[in-house]
Amino acid sequence: MVHRAFCPACGTASGPAIVQLPYDRPPIAAYLADFYRPYPSCDFGRLTAASFTLAECPRCACIYQLDVPDDAFLSDFYGALRTNESAGTSIDADHREQQVRELLMVIRFLQRDIARPKVLDFGCGGGNWALLAETLGLPTTATDLSDEAANRLRARGIEWISPFNIGDAWCDFINTEQVFEHLVNPQDIVRRLSQALRPGGILKIGVPHHPTLRAKLKKPDWTAQKSSPRSLNAVAPIEHLNHFESASLVALAARAGLKPLYPIGWELVPESGLRRHLTLKRRVALYLKRRLRDVYRPYHILTQTMFFRKH
Numbered sequence: 001m002v003h004r005a006f007c008p009a010c011g012t013a014s015g016p017a018i019v020q021l022p023y024d025r026p027p028i029a030a031y032l033a034d035f036y037r038p039y040p041s042c043d044f045g046r047l048t049a050a051s052f053t054l055a056e057c058p059r060c061a062c063i064y065q066l067d068v069p070d071d072a073f074l075s076d077f078y079g080a081l082r083t084n085e086s087a088g089t090s091i092d093a094d095h096r097e098q099q100v101r102e103l104l105m106v107i108r109f110l111q112r113d114i115a116r117p118k119v120l121d122f123g124c125g126g127g128n129w130a131l132l133a134e135t136l137g138l139p140t141t142a143t144d145l146s147d148e149a150a151n152r153l154r155a156r157g158i159e160w161i162s163p164f165n166i167g168d169a170w171c172d173f174i175n176t177e178q179v180f181e182h183l184v185n186p187q188d189i190v191r192r193l194s195q196a197l198r199p200g201g202i203l204k205i206g207v208p209h210h211p212t213l214r215a216k217l218k219k220p221d222w223t224a225q226k227s228s229p230r231s232l233n234a235v236a237p238i239e240h241l242n243h244f245e246s247a248s249l250v251a252l253a254a255r256a257g258l259k260p261l262y263p264i265g266w267e268l269v270p271e272s273g274l275r276r277h278l279t280l281k282r283r284v285a286l287y288l289k290r291r292l293r294d295v296y297r298p299y300h301i302l303t304q305t306m307f308f309r310k311h
């Protein structure tokens with residue numbers, strides 16, 4: 001196990017664990033056996049004598065696993081999960097519509113300065129998002145620890161690169177969807193992504209977010225299914241190492257020279273432009289749009305998505 005002495009988002013020194021449960025005894029042992037039953041090659045024997053631990057950052061309120069499995073364990077673990085996955089996942093129409101509108105929101109912002117923004121899907125999984133970006137005519141690059149989608153995406157003209165060597169100052173928009181919660185060292189990755197952006201480029205971070213996580217941790221039910229309101233999936237042992245608050249993401253991005261952009265309706269606005277956007281007339285329009293649910297929101301419930309711009 002690797003002990004994280006600092007908050008993975010803002011870098012504040014870690015305090016004591018607020019949760020400490022041995023991996024090889026109930027409730028965590030029972031949770032692992034049940035949740036990973038479809039993946040029999042997951043080997044949790046190496047976690048014997050280790051504990052699942054959570055800490056809460058006193059500064060940014062990020063709740064994170066204090067002691068995390070090492071790279072060798074995580075590599076084997078995600079390899080065992082992939083053996084049961086089919087290539088490419090289906091996607092429903094509502095989700096597709098949200099992805100298209102979100103991407104157009106970002107592209108319209110960027111197109112004030114750049115005609116054809118270059119995009120990178122970091123942690124692309126089956127490649128659905130990368131294929132969408134390519135379909136919209138954007139020069140598209142994809143990467144993932146697993147190269148299962150590489151050949152399929154290359155055949156569609158999408159460039160494939162190594163996640164460990166993403167280059168410097170070439171890209172205008174980086175999509176990360178359900179990536180940062182898995183990272184042992186998010187600071188290292190956000191710095192690398194920021195380096196890959198050209199000035200003015202945008203990084204999107206989409207992560208799980210359970211607003212009632214603290215209350216659930218007071219009366220934890222580790223047997224709750226992922227779909228249950230009592231689910232603790234936001235801090236799933238081994239997998240979800242970081243549960244960020246929006247202040248955590250702002251602090252994380254700031255350390256890499258990135259400032260937030262805020263979706264107002266379906267338009268991205270920097271902090272300096274918020275006042276201009278919140279005139280009385282615009283507030284009324286926004287209120288009506290909210291009532292009609294015609295405003296930006298992440299597709300998945302229990303997630304949050306933030307956008308950051310490089311300066």
Ligand SMILES: [Zn+2]
Pocket residue numbers: 007008009010011012057058059060061062248
């Ligand atoms: Zn913090």
